[in-house]
Amino acid sequence: MIQVTWKIKHVLVSVVFLLILLLIFFAKYNSKHNAAQKTGQYLYKKFVFNDEIEYNKQLLQEASDRIQELEKKILALESQVPKSYPDVKFLNYLSRKRILITGGAGFVGSHLVDRLMLQGHEVIVADNFFTGRKRNVEHWIGHENFELIHHDIVNPLFIEVDEIYHLASPASPPHYMYNPVKTIKTNTLGTINMLGLARRLNARILIASTSEVYGDPDIHPQPETYWGHVNPIGPRACYDEGKRVSETLTYAYAKQENMQVRVARIFNTYGPRMHMNDGRVVSNFILQALQNDVITVYGSGDQTRSFQYVSDLVDGLVALMGSNYTQPINLGNPVEHSIIEFASIIKGLVGGRSKIKHLAQVEDDPQRRRPDITRAKKYLNWEPKVDLNAGLHKTVNYFKHELHRFKHSQRNKFLPEKP
Ligand SMILES: NC(=O)c1ccc[n+]([C@@H]2O[C@H](COP(=O)([O-])OP(=O)(O)OC[C@H]3O[C@@H](n4cnc5c(N)ncnc54)[C@H](O)[C@@H]3O)[C@@H](O)[C@H]2O)c1
Numbered sequence: 001m002i003q004v005t006w007k008i009k010h011v012l013v014s015v016v017f018l019l020i021l022l023l024i025f026f027a028k029y030n031s032k033h034n035a036a037q038k039t040g041q042y043l044y045k046k047f048v049f050n051d052e053i054e055y056n057k058q059l060l061q062e063a064s065d066r067i068q069e070l071e072k073k074i075l076a077l078e079s080q081v082p083k084s085y086p087d088v089k090f091l092n093y094l095s096r097k098r099i100l101i102t103g104g105a106g107f108v109g110s111h112l113v114d115r116l117m118l119q120g121h122e123v124i125v126a127d128n129f130f131t132g133r134k135r136n137v138e139h140w141i142g143h144e145n146f147e148l149i150h151h152d153i154v155n156p157l158f159i160e161v162d163e164i165y166h167l168a169s170p171a172s173p174p175h176y177m178y179n180p181v182k183t184i185k186t187n188t189l190g191t192i193n194m195l196g197l198a199r200r201l202n203a204r205i206l207i208a209s210t211s212e213v214y215g216d217p218d219i220h221p222q223p224e225t226y227w228g229h230v231n232p233i234g235p236r237a238c239y240d241e242g243k244r245v246s247e248t249l250t251y252a253y254a255k256q257e258n259m260q261v262r263v264a265r266i267f268n269t270y271g272p273r274m275h276m277n278d279g280r281v282v283s284n285f286i287l288q289a290l291q292n293d294v295i296t297v298y299g300s301g302d303q304t305r306s307f308q309y310v311s312d313l314v315d316g317l318v319a320l321m322g323s324n325y326t327q328p329i330n331l332g333n334p335v336e337h338s339i340i341e342f343a344s345i346i347k348g349l350v351g352g353r354s355k356i357k358h359l360a361q362v363e364d365d366p367q368r369r370r371p372d373i374t375r376a377k378k379y380l381n382w383e384p385k386v387d388l389n390a391g392l393h394k395t396v397n398y399f400k401h402e403l404h405r406f407k408h409s410q411r412n413k414f415l416p417e418k419p
Contacts (some may be wrong), residue, residue, distance in 0.1 A: 060362075065113065082170035085143050086416050091120035092360040098122045100161040102153050102166030102194060105132030108208070108266075109274050111310045112165060112317060113137050114416030116156035117145060124159060128152040131175050135271050139415055153190035154182075157197060164205040164322060168193045169243075174279035175234065180238035189240030190248070198261075206262040206321050207250050211332060211369060212240045213265060221370040223334075224265065224328045228323065235363055254326065262320050267332025267371045271310030271391065281305060285343055286392075286399045289350035299361030301340030306370045309391030312384040316376060325379040332371035333384040349392055 007291040013254040047237045094186050099116055103109045104125030114398045117140055124135060124147045151157055169186050172177040176183040191207065198205035214222045215230030247263055254261040273397065278284075288295045308331070316331035337345070343356050378383045 035177065041197045044235060048403040057176075057239060084140050085320065086114075086118065086139065088118055088143075089120035090146065096121055096303070097162040098124065099126045099163045100126060100157075100159065100168060100197075101165045102126050102190070103132060103208075103255060105129060105134060105136050105148070105166065105368075106171070107132075107136075107271070107278075108269060108310060108313060109165075109167045109277060110136035110273055110417075111185035111314050112167070113146075115314050116317060118416055119385070121145065123147070124149060124268065126151040126153060126157055131170050131172075135397055145356040153193055154185050158195050159197075161197075161201060162203055164194055164198050164203055165208070165317065165321070166191065166205060167208040169208070169239075172275065172278045172280050173239075174277060175275070176228070176242075177213040183238040184242045184245075187239070187246045189244040191249050195249060195259070197263075199253060199257045199259055202259075204262065205250075206264060206317065207246055208317075209247050209263050209265045209328065210239070210243050211267040211330070211371065212236065213244050213247065213263055214366075214369075215240060220368050221334065221372040222252055222330070223372040223373055224330055257332065261326060262323075263328040264317055264320055265328050265332075265371075266276055266313060267312045267330065267369065268305050268307045269310050270307050270395055271333075272394055274312075274395070274398070276399075276402060281339060281348075281394075282307060282395065283399070285346040286396055287352065287379060288399055288405070289347050289354045290396070290403060291351045292354055294357045295343050295347060295354050297343055297356055297358050299337055299339075301343065301356075301358065302338050303365065303367045304332045304336045304338050304369060306336045306343065307342075307388065307391075309388075311396075312386050315385075316380065316382045319380040319382050323380055323418050325375075327375075329375050329379065330371040330373055331376060331382070332373065333388075334371055334373055335388065336368075336370040337388075346389070346392065346396075349389070349396055351382075 040393060077243040099121050101109050101112055101123060102114075102125075102250070104113050109125070109127070113123050113125060115124065122145045123140070126149045128151065134141075134148070137146075137148060141148060149157075149159075153166075168190055170178070170183060194205060194207075197203070213230070214226055214228040219226045228244070230244065231237060232241055235321065236278075243381050250261045250263055253259050268280070274283050275285070276283070287293075312333065313331055316329075320329055320331070336410055340356070347354055348355070
C-alpha cells in the first residue's frame with residue numbers, strides 16, 4: 001500500500017515536473033515567437049516598405065518616360081497637321097513672279113513680304129538678322145511660295161528671280177552707327193552684289209534709298225532734283241553717303257549694263273514691327289509715354305519731320321516697281337509736324353503721366369524734312385492715305401503688346417491685312 005502511494009506520489013511529482021517543464025517551454029517559445037514577430041515586422045518595414053518606395057519611384061520614372069514619348073509623338077503629329085496661312089491669291093505660272101527681298105525680315109521688308117505673298121507671288125527673303133527678326137515673317141514659314149535665307153548680302157548670292165527689292169541695310173541711327181564700316185559695306189558691296197545678280201538674271205531691281213541723301217537740306221520741301229547737303233565725315237555719313245553711293249552704283253550699272261532700275265527715296269516711316277530699339281522719334285516717344293517716362297526732345301523741338309505709315313510706303317514701293325519710271329522718287333508723307341508737336345500728339349494718344357523734357361541737340365540732326373511728292377503723284381498715281389492718328393493708334397497698340405510680352409507664344413498679333 002505504502003509502495004503504491006509512493007508510486008502515485010512519484011508519478012504526480014513527475015507529472016508536475018513535466019507540467020513545469022512544459023510551462024517553461026511554452027513561456028520561452030512565446031517570448032521567442034513575439035521577438036520573432038517583432039523582428040519580422042521590422043524587417044518587413046525595412047525591406048518591403050523600402051521596396052514600395054523604390055517601386056513607386058520606378059512607376060514614376062516609367063510614367064515620365066511615357067510622357068516624353070507621347071510628347072515626341074504629339075510634336076511629330078503636329079508637324080503633319082497643315083499650318084494655316086493667311087489666304088493668298090492664286091496666280092498661274094505666267095503671272096506669278098519670283099521676287100527676292102533683301103532685308104525682308106526687317107520692319108519695312110516684312111510688310112512688303114506680306115503684300116507680295118498675298119498677291120500670290122513667290123517671295124525669297126535674304127537677311128542676316130542684324131536688325132530683322134524671324135518672327136516678322138514666321139507666319140509664312142513653310143508656305144510653298146515662301147523661302148527665308150540667312151544670308152549677309154556683303155557676300156554674293158546666286159539664285160534665280162524675276163525681281164529684286166533691295167532693302168537690306170540698318171535704317172535707324174543707333175543701328176547704322178553701331179558698326180559704321182559694316183553699314184558702308186552693306187550699302188556699297190551689298191548693292192554691287194544685288195546689281196550684279198540683277199544684271200546676270202536681267203531682273204528688275206528696286207533700291208531702297210533714303211531722304212538722308214538730302215542731309216540737312218537747305219531747300220524745303222525736298223524735290224528729287226535737290227542734290228543734298230551732307231557732311232561726308234559726320235556720324236551719319238556711313239549711312240547717308242552709303243546710300244548716295246548705292247544710288248550712284250545703281251545708275252552706273254543701269255547706264256553701262258542697260259538694266260531696269262528703280263530708286264525709292266524713303267522718308268520717315270512708322271508702324272507695327274518697328275524695332276524696340278529703333279531709337280527714332282516715333283518709337284522713342286511711344287515707348288517713353290507707355291512707360292510713364294520723361295519724353296525726351298533733342299534741341300528746341302522746332303525741327304520738323306513728316307511720318308508715313310508703313311502700308312502707304314509698301315503701296316508706293318510696289319507701284320514704283322511696276323511703273324516705267326527710272327529716276328529716283330520720293331516716298332513719304334508731306335504732312336509736316338514739329339517734333340514738339342509730335343511729342344504732345346503721342347502723349348495725348350497714350351495718356352499717362354509723362355512730362356516732356358528738352359535735351360542737347362544731336363550732331364548733324366536735320367532741321368527740316370518734308371518730301372515733295374509731285375513725282376510720285378504724277379508717275380505712280382501715289383500719295384499717302386493713312387491718317388496720322390489711325391497709324392499711330394496701331395503702332396501704339398503694337399508697342400503696348402510688345403512691352404507686355406513675356407512668352408514666345410504671345411506674338412504675331414499683327415498678321416497681314418488684306419489690302
Ligand atoms: N524705316 C524708315 O523710316 C526708312 C527710311 C528711309 C529709308 N529706309 C530704308 O528702307 C530699308 C528698310 O528699312 P527698315 O526700316 O525696314 O529697317 P530694318 O532695320 O527694320 O530692316 C533692315 C533689314 O536689313 C537686314 N540687314 C541689314 N544688313 C544686312 C546685310 N548686310 N545682309 C543682309 N541683311 C541685312 C536687317 O537684318 C533687317 O532685317 C533700309 O534700306 C532703309 O535704309 C527706311
